Amino acid sequence: MTQFDHPVAVMDATCALCSWGARMIHRLDRTGDVRIAPIQSETGAALMREHGLDPLDPDSWLFIEDGVVWRDFDVVIRLGERAGGLGRVCSILRLIPKRLRDWLYARVARNRYTMFGRGDMCALPDPAFRARLLT
Numbered sequence: 001m002t003q004f005d006h007p008v009a010v011m012d013a014t015c016a017l018c019s020w021g022a023r024m025i026h027r028l029d030r031t032g033d034v035r036i037a038p039i040q041s042e043t044g045a046a047l048m049r050e051h052g053l054d055p056l057d058p059d060s061w062l063f064i065e066d067g068v069v070w071r072d073f074d075v076v077i078r079l080g081e082r083a084g085g086l087g088r089v090c091s092i093l094r095l096i097p098k099r100l101r102d103w104l105y106a107r108v109a110r111n112r113y114t115m116f117g118r119g120d121m122c123a124l125p126d127p128a129f130r131a132r133l134l135t
Helices: 017-029 042-050 073-083 085-095 098-110 111-116
Strands: 008-011 035-038 061-065 068-073
Touching: 008 017, 008 042, 017 035, 017 073, 017 085, 017 111, 035 042, 042 061, 061 073, 068 073, 073 085, 073 098, 098 111
Parallel strands: 008 035
Antiparallel strands: 008 061, 061 068
């Protein structure tokens, strides 16, 4: 298993919703520790494969911290808890039973381009944000 000295969020860089999520990580992670690995990058694709996911069919978010792996809505919950403050609002997702949460996540993930459009997180001009990206 690949180990990093910092937490890593793996997400689709061409999804507008994921790009928004990456910007929220950048804004809310006051420590500056969380790195973002687009699945289109070598690192992101390798992490997807390592965890049994197809980087060419990116319907899952991953968050890896201290060897622990979270997926899907559990990533949103963990990142919100980690960020603290306003990010803790994400904890409300725990009220939804996990099975339903996973089902909802899968529906949104499968239809994310139709619902939210496409974006390119790697094209964002903010140098501090770009410094978080792993290639």
